[in-house]
Every structure is written in C-alpha cells, then in structure tokens.
Amino acid sequence: MNRIDRRFAALKAAGRTGLIPFVTAGDPSPEHAVALMHALVGAGADLIELGVPFSDPMADGPVIQHASERAIAAGVGLADVLGWVAQFRQQDPDTPVVLMGYLNPVEIHGYVRFAQEAVQAGVDGALLVDCPLEESAVLAPLREAGLKQILLAAPTTAPERLAHLCKAAEGFLYYVSFAGITGAARLSTTDIAARVADIRSHASAPVAVGFGVRDAESAKAIAGFADAVVIGSALVERLAGATSAAEIAQRVQAFLAPIRTALDAR
Amino acid sequence: MPDIRDFHAYPDEHGRFGRFGGSYVAETLMAPLAELTEAYLRLREDPAFIAELDRDLTNYVGRPSPVYFAERLTKHVGGARILLKREDLNHTGAHKINNTVGQALVARHMGKTRIIAETGAGQHGVASATVAARLGLKCVVYMGAVDIERQKINVYRMKLLGAEVVPVTSGSKTLKDALNEAMRDWVTHVADTFYIIGTVAGPHPYPLMVRDFNAIVGREARAQLLEQYGRLPDALTACVGGGSNAMGLFHAFLNDRAVRIVGAEAAGLGLASGHHAASLAAGRPGVLHGNRTYVLCDDDGQITETHSISAGLDYPGVGPEHAFLKDAGRAEYVGVTDDEALEAFHLLCRTEGILPALESSHAVAQAIKLAREYPKDGLVLCNLSGRGDKDVHTIAAREGVEV
Numbered sequence: 251m252n253r254i255d256r257r258f259a260a261l262k263a264a265g266r267t268g269l270i271p272f273v274t275a276g277d278p279s280p281e282h283a284v285a286l287m288h289a290l291v292g293a294g295a296d297l298i299e300l301g302v303p304f305s306d307p308m309a310d311g312p313v314i315q316h317a318s319e320r321a322i323a324a325g326v327g328l329a330d331v332l333g334w335v336a337q338f339r340q341q342d343p344d345t346p347v348v349l350m351g352y353l354n355p356v357e358i359h360g361y362v363r364f365a366q367e368a369v370q371a372g373v374d375g376a377l378l379v380d381c382p383l384e385e386s387a388v389l390a391p392l393r394e395a396g397l398k399q400i401l402l403a404a405p406t407t408a409p410e411r412l413a414h415l416c417k418a419a420e421g422f423l424y425y426v427s428f429a430g431i432t433g434a435a436r437l438s439t440t441d442i443a444a445r446v447a448d449i450r451s452h453a454s455a456p457v458a459v460g461f462g463v464r465d466a467e468s469a470k471a472i473a474g475f476a477d478a479v480v481i482g483s484a485l486v487e488r489l490a491g492a493t494s495a496a497e498i499a500q501r502v503q504a505f506l507a508p509i510r511t512a513l514d515a516r
Numbered sequence: 517m518p519d520i521r522d523f524h525a526y527p528d529e530h531g532r533f534g535r536f537g538g539s540y541v542a543e544t545l546m547a548p549l550a551e552l553t554e555a556y557l558r559l560r561e562d563p564a565f566i567a568e569l570d571r572d573l574t575n576y577v578g579r580p581s582p583v584y585f586a587e588r589l590t591k592h593v594g595g596a597r598i599l600l601k602r603e604d605l606n607h608t609g610a611h612k613i614n615n616t617v618g619q620a621l622v623a624r625h626m627g628k629t630r631i632i633a634e635t636g637a638g639q640h641g642v643a644s645a646t647v648a649a650r651l652g653l654k655c656v657v658y659m660g661a662v663d664i665e666r667q668k669i670n671v672y673r674m675k676l677l678g679a680e681v682v683p684v685t686s687g688s689k690t691l692k693d694a695l696n697e698a699m700r701d702w703v704t705h706v707a708d709t710f711y712i713i714g715t716v717a718g719p720h721p722y723p724l725m726v727r728d729f730n731a732i733v734g735r736e737a738r739a740q741l742l743e744q745y746g747r748l749p750d751a752l753t754a755c756v757g758g759g760s761n762a763m764g765l766f767h768a769f770l771n772d773r774a775v776r777i778v779g780a781e782a783a784g785l786g787l788a789s790g791h792h793a794a795s796l797a798a799g800r801p802g803v804l805h806g807n808r809t810y811v812l813c814d815d816d817g818q819i820t821e822t823h824s825i826s827a828g829l830d831y832p833g834v835g836p837e838h839a840f841l842k843d844a845g846r847a848e849y850v851g852v853t854d855d856e857a858l859e860a861f862h863l864l865c866r867t868e869g870i871l872p873a874l875e876s877s878h879a880v881a882q883a884i885k886l887a888r889e890y891p892k893d894g895l896v897l898c899n900l901s902g903r904g905d906k907d908v909h910t911i912a913a914r915e916g917v918e919v
C-alpha cells in the first residue's frame with residue numbers, strides 16, 4: 251500500500267478530515283525547505299503538496315506565481331526539490347508527499363528519469379496541472395514506477411467526464427472548488443457539497459477539496475463533506491518573507507494550528 | 517518520421533500534429549475547449565457561416581490582398597523574382613484581422629458577450645478590439661508591461677476602439693506572460709467569455725482554427741501565382757513568431773512538394789548569443805501554453821526570456837504545426853537577426869515605397885537570401901504580414917532619431 255492510501259485509510263478509521271498544505275518548494279527560502287516540510291507536519295499536516303516552481307504557472311493566481319518566481323530566482327529546480335524530499339524522508343517515513351506542478355519541467359527532465367528519481371526520493375504522487383487525463387499517456391513511466399497520478403475535477407467538468415475521471419483517480423481526487431485560479435476566494439459550500447456528493451457516487455478514491463480555502467472557518471465548512479482540505483495561497487502568502495527556520499515554523503504553527511483544531515472539532 | 521502523404525490531414529481529432537499539439541490545460545478548461553471545438557467544427561462546415569465570413573473578408577478586411585512583384589528590390593538583389601503577398605494592406609494593417617474576424621463570428625454564434633485577447637506587438641490586440649467594436653462586444657486585452665512601453669501607439673489604438681488594456685507584470689512581462697494572464701481570465705469567466713488567441717498556438721482547437729482563418733492567404737496566393745505566372749513559386753517564406761501568418765501562407769502549398777518552404781525566426785542578436793526567439797531553430801520539444809511544441813527553455817524546464825527587435829516575434833514557443841513540419845522535413849526554419857531585419861526594412865522602404873512591419877522585415881530579409889539561390893526567372897513568394905507604422909518609434913529610437 252502506498253503512503254497516500256495508508257494515510258487516507260487511517261484518517262477514515264479515526265473519523266478525521268485530512269489537512270493538506272501546499273507550499274512552493276524553495277519559498278520563502280531554499281535553505282529551510284526541509285525544515286518547512288517538518289514544520290508543516292508538526293502543525294498537523296496529513297499530506298504535503300510540494301509545488302515545483304515553473305516560469306509559466308497558467309493555473310495559478312498572483313500569490314503562487316510570485317512564490318514560483320522567487321524560487322526560480324533563488325535557483326530552485328526539480329533536482330533540488332527531489333533532494334529535499336529525500337532529506338525529509340530520512341526523518342519522516344510516513345507523511346505522504348505529492349509533487350504539484352506543470353509538465354514542462356518533468357518533460358525536460360525526462361519522464362523515466364523523473365519517475366525513478368522521485369520514487370527513490372520518497373515522493374508518493376504527482377499532480378501535473380496541465381496534463382489532463384486525455385494527454386496522460388506520457389505519464390505511464392510515473393505510474394509504472396508506483397507514483398500515484400493525482401487528477402483534478404472542476405465545476406466545469408461534464409458528468410460523463412467526471413465518471414471517467416473518478417474511475418481513473420489514484421490516491422485521491424482533487425476537486426477544484428470553483429472555476430478560476432489559485433488564491434481567489436469564491437467559495438459556495440452548498441455547490442461544492444453537491445458536486446462532491448456527485449463525485450462520491452462514482453469514485454472510490456478519497457476526495458480532497460482545494461482552491462479558496464483560506465482559514466479555519468472555510469476549512470471547517472468544507473470538512474463537512476470532504477475527506478481532506480487543501481490550503482495553498484493563504485499559507486504561501488503567510489510565509490513570504492520569513493527568513494529563519496524558527497520564523498517559518500512559528501508562522502506555520504500560527505496559521506495551521508487553528509485550522510487543525512477546527513477540522514478536529516467537527 | 518513516417519512518410520506523410522497528405523499534410524492537409526492534420527491535426528487528428530485530438531488536435532495532434534504527429535507528436536505535437538494536443539490540449540495541455542488544467543481540468544477547468546477542458547469543458548470550454550470541448551464546447552469551442554464542437555462549435556467550431558460545426559461552423560467550419562456550415563455554408564451560411566462560410567458565406568458570412570467571406571463577406572466580412574471582402575467588405576471589411578478588403579480581401580483579396582494583391583501579390584506584388586517587387587521589381588526594384590529584385591533588381592537590387594540580382595536573383596530570382598521576389599513577390600510580396602500584401603497582407604499589410606488589410607484593414608488594421610496585418611494578417612491578424614483574418615483570424616479575429618473569424619473568431620469573433622464564432623464567438624457570436626456561441627452567444628459569448630465578452631472578448632479577451634493577448635497581444636505582443638499590439639497588432640492582434642488592435643485586430644481583436646476592432647472586431648469587438650464592430651460586433652458590440654466587450655473587449656479586454658492583456659499585454660506585457662514591457663510591450664506596452666515599446667508599442668505605445670497600438671495601446672492607444674486599442675483604447676480608441678473601446679478595449680480595456682490590462683498590463684501584465686508577471687514573469688518576463690511580454691507576450692508569453694500576457695497569454696498566461698488571458699488564460700487565467702478565461703478560466704475565471706468561462707461562461708460569458710471568448711478567448712481569441714492571436715496565433716496558431718494554444719490548446720486544440722486553436723492551432724487548427726487560427727490556421728484555417730489565415731489559410732486564405734496561401735489559397736489566394738496560390739491561385740494568384742497560377743493565374744499571373746502560370747506556375748507555383750520555387751520557394752515561400754514568412755516570419756514565424758507564433759506562426760500564424762506563416763501557417764496561413766504555407767498551408768495551401770504543403771502538398772506541392774516541389775515548393776520549398778522556409779520560415780524565418782527572430783535570431784535577435786544571433787543564435788549563438790542566446791538572445792533570440794528562434795524556438796524551432798534553437799529550441800527543443802516541450803509543453804507550453806496548452807500544446808507540445810518546440811520551446812526555448814533551460815535544463816530545469818523553465819521557459820527562457822527571448823529577445824527580438826520585433827515584439828510580435830518575441831515568443832519562446834511556436835505553433836505545433838510548425839514543429840510537425842520541421843520534424844517531417846517539409847519546412848525549414850532559419851534565423852534572421854535584428855540587424856538583417858533592419859537592413860531589409862530600409863531596403864524595402866527605399867526600393868519599393870513599402871514600409872514593412874519589423875516582423876515582416878524578417879521575412880523580407882529571408883526572401884532576399886532565397887532570391888540569391890535561384891535563377892533570375894525563379895519565383896520567391898514572401899508574406900508581407902503587416903505594415904510598419906507601429907514600429908516607426910522603435911526604429912527611430914534605435915537610430916538615435918527623435919520624432
């Protein structure tokens with residue numbers, strides 16, 4: 251069993267909602283990238299989504315765009331990100347790590363090489379935003395190496411397609427809560443709840459909801475019907491400019507702890 | 517690469533030109549792209565739509581554009597006859613209008629009320645603002661902050677036409693970033709918004725649709741040459757930014773194997789300098805802006821910043837059909853430097869009284885090189901994609917002249 255499946259099974263058994271923070275790898279500081287991952291776990295993360303910086307993040311809002319730009323300017327590349335996961339794994343053998351990013355860095359690195367190195371580093375899954383199911387034949391080496399292919403579903407996804415996506419979903423299905431880019435805030439929990447119910451009628455995989463979750467209140471609303479919530483832009487924004495490992499850990503704790511509490515109080 | 521019998525059979529139903537093209541977009545855009553593909557494939561075969569488009573191309577754009585024998589330029593060069601397909605004479609001054617007229621009609625048929633577009637040189641932005649004004653649609657144009665600075669006249673033209681011009685300050689603040697930002701707008705307003713992409717790039721069906729709307733250029737030129745010269749040209753050339761004017765000229769000739777096809781990319785300060793925008797001549801296969809194609813990127817897969825004196829060629833990707841034609845060996849892609857383009861610009865001004873766009877000047881420079889390779893009775897057909905009024909300030913500044 252993969253770490254992702256194990257983690258969701260454990261959450262289900264405990265009746266808890268998963269907390270999935272997203273951070274851009276190497277932001278706010280490449281030096282403290284591994285410390286940041288440990289801090290996330292320390293503050294209650296059940297799974298870490300680690301963004302691989304890309305120069306042209308078409309699906310991201312300004313907060314993650316800028317984080318990506320800062321990381322690239324600091325010289326962060328895919329090899330660094332894989333190195334950090336390997337280092338993280340030395341102390342944390344259990345928390346699943348999913349790399350999230352765009353196709354070009356992986357394509358240029360080479361799919362087979364990426365798959366081998368990622369598995370070796372201890373990566374559990376990959377969510378490549380600009381690689382929809384229709385184009386995912388190129389990702390075969392990743393699946394063969396044992397990486398879970400995390401798929402997105404969106405409010406615009408048509409019913410037949412949704413059924414299709416649900417069937418192909420591995421690890422968990424990531425439901426994008428509104429049609430837009432990361433970091434915008436337009437949550438309508440009733441709509442999302444209805445869509446998630448739809449997804450559940452097709453999917454056996456757990457459902458994580460992301461885009462627009464910013465705080466304890468919005469997380470708690472989502473937790474009523476999702477297996478996990480993803481929090482990205484609001485966290486990345488909070489971390490920007492932090493310079494020491496202690497400051498990073500302190501900001502992570504201050505931001506995530508109330509969310510963890512709200513999820514557990516459900 | 518297998519031997520290809522019919523170049524007109526591409527793309528396939530997934531928008532693939534061999535291994536290039538496709539739809540590499542986030543899930544949220546899959547539905548609007550499917551809706552667009554369905555609408556476009558239907559309209560493409562609809563005689564009423566075709567008649568409507570033809571009427572607009574004739575009465576509004578001013579087609580057909582002439583093929584002009586540049587006699588004094590030819591004499592000056594001393595090689596084969598150079599023929600210019602005069603897209604610079606179109607309404608708004610470039611080939612871009614062929615595409616925006618077509619896409620605006622598609623938008624109207626789909627009931628969309630808001631047009632968005634990205635632009636580099638501003639020509640596509642102007643052409644989009646133009647058709648939006650004509651159809652009474654709201655228009656928002658995304659433009660890199662750097663490009664806004666170097667194409668001020670076109671920014672003002674767009675505003676006069678009623679469009680809102682939004683400066684893009686992310687990334688390199690040029691065309692590629694404007695495209696990212698337009699995609700972000702589209703994903704946020706999918707219900708009422710139609711995204712008019714300005715070149716043969718982007719996800720399926722854009723490379724197909726934009727090529728179709730510009731293919732009128734090559735269809736006309738092919739018939740004009742047969743009529744006026746009784747034969748096909750020896751060689752074709754056009755500048756390649758995203759590749760729409762080039763694809764427009766090339767498409768009708770793809771199955772005429774004896775016709776040589778050469779695309780001129782922006783070599784900027786020279787291919788060896790690293791400061792250029794020659795994705796085909798110097799890039800590698802990758803994924804950018806929704807399709808697999810040749811891109812300029814580093815070993816980490818980060819798209820690199822490009823350089824060209826012409827904003828319209830300053831793009832690190834290229835339409836997937838060009839990538840396909842390159843790998844199939846059907847077309848050659850070569851670099852033309854800033855200096856070569858400027859020299860051709862002045863030469864065309866002085867020998868023919870035609871002031872070409874800086875983009876098109878790259879094609880003229882390549883046509884001159886080609887003309888030297890063929891005998892005097894040879895024919896080299898060059899797409900003069902646009903006029904240079906918009907570039908007068910850039911050229912004056914570069915030559916230290918105040919205007």
Ligand SMILES: Cc1ncc(COP(=O)(O)O)c(C=O)c1O
Nearest residue numbers: 639757758759760761828875902
């Ligand atoms: C006159 C002219 N020619 C060529 C181009 C380059 O675009 P494409 O390669 O799509 O024809 C532009 C783009 O702005 C242009 O304005």
